Amino acid sequence: MVLLISKSRAAQNQVRKHLRRAVRGVNANSSKLLISNSPLYSIDYEALEDVNSFVAIEELHLPVPLVLDRMSIVGSCNGLICLHENKGDFFLWNPCTRDTLKLPGVTYFPSSPMFYGFGYDSTIEDYKVIVGGTSSSESDLLTTTIALFTLKSGLWRTVQGLNYVKLNGQGCLLNEALHWVEFEWRWEGYFNVLSSRIISFDLAGEKFQEMVPLSSYLSDQKYISIRIGTTTNCLFVYMFNHSNFSDIAITIWVMKEYGVKESWTKIIDIPSELFRPFQGVFFLNLICILESGEVCMSYSSGLVSYNPKENTFRSVLSSPVILLPEAIMYVETLVSPVVESWADI
Numbered sequence: 001m002v003l004l005i006s007k008s009r010a011a012q013n014q015v016r017k018h019l020r021r022a023v024r025g026v027n028a029n030s031s032k033l034l035i036s037n038s039p040l041y042s043i044d045y046e047a048l049e050d051v052n053s054f055v056a057i058e059e060l061h062l063p064v065p066l067v068l069d070r071m072s073i074v075g076s077c078n079g080l081i082c083l084h085e086n087k088g089d090f091f092l093w094n095p096c097t098r099d100t101l102k103l104p105g106v107t108y109f110p111s112s113p114m115f116y117g118f119g120y121d122s123t124i125e126d127y128k129v130i131v132g133g134t135s136s137s138e139s140d141l142l143t144t145t146i147a148l149f150t151l152k153s154g155l156w157r158t159v160q161g162l163n164y165v166k167l168n169g170q171g172c173l174l175n176e177a178l179h180w181v182e183f184e185w186r187w188e189g190y191f192n193v194l195s196s197r198i199i200s201f202d203l204a205g206e207k208f209q210e211m212v213p214l215s216s217y218l219s220d221q222k223y224i225s226i227r228i229g230t231t232t233n234c235l236f237v238y239m240f241n242h243s244n245f246s247d248i249a250i251t252i253w254v255m256k257e258y259g260v261k262e263s264w265t266k267i268i269d270i271p272s273e274l275f276r277p278f279q280g281v282f283f284l285n286l287i288c289i290l291e292s293g294e295v296c297m298s299y300s301s302g303l304v305s306y307n308p309k310e311n312t313f314r315s316v317l318s319s320p321v322i323l324l325p326e327a328i329m330y331v332e333t334l335v336s337p338v339v340e341s342w343a344d345i
Helices: 009-028 045-049 216-220 272-278
Strands: 032-035 040-044 057-060 071-077 080-085 090-093 100-102 115-121 126-136 142-150 155-162 172-174 177-187 191-202 207-210 223-231 234-241 248-255 264-271 284-289 295-299 302-307 312-318 327-330
Touching: 032 045, 040 045, 040 312, 071 126, 071 172, 071 327, 080 115, 080 126, 090 126, 115 172, 115 177, 172 223, 172 234, 177 223, 223 284, 234 284, 248 272, 248 284, 264 272, 284 327
Parallel strands: 071 115
Antiparallel strands: 032 040, 032 327, 040 057, 071 080, 080 090, 090 100, 115 126, 126 142, 142 155, 172 177, 177 191, 191 207, 223 234, 234 248, 248 264, 284 295, 295 302, 302 312
């Protein structure tokens, strides 16, 4: 493992050991949930599981000069969280140790729509940040260009001429690859998704590829959007159904075996009638699926959990901010983004 603040080999071994325990402990509910509220909150995953217990909420303080309403979450990996300030700066931050690193200025910054992600490449033992968008070649063919930062080098480099993909937002990290749902839609008096597929970016090979198709069931449905997430080392997608064609607002599918089409399993249908208090189902993001089967979601007034067995919602966190808060899972580790000298790496 790289990026340890201490020069001592013994101290580095201690950080490695702590990281291995923390990562293995993800399945033992040792994760935390970061909410980009105002202020920033951290919630223990275990507390979310117990409906009868008090949910301990820890207030976190962003590193200066980051301002909450001017930043977005790029991703989380091994206890490090990558943040993007709207002015263009990127930061790596460990909420546990509070170590922070401001990355050098991006050499290439694509126009909107834009996608981004953060993860670890074990083949070179290095962390990578990517930000990308669409470019036009001399022959007017659309291609994808990304700016890629590697922490060992401390440098951004541009990767051009990649296969054209139409992606937006944060890539979900799983198996050292980032994942997005790419979809085509058409206005037919309502938004109608015509086709969708999962696109992954392999952090080691640094190329995009289409994963196995989504379940063929989706091609027969009328839905207005589809999004992706990860839970317990599995990918899941959730589709927003159109109210004119279904009494089900959200349908959730899980890929129980990575890369295997036949492993797609529909696990939850959430009825439309339950979303009336939330002023629009489209303004929700699914964060994670708990071992109990409950589904954590963020919406404009905070955080809620849906119990599919009882078909009920419960409030986890109320927010005074009328914005859809971002949320991401992370583990507490001693891994630090701070290095004493790029040349020493």
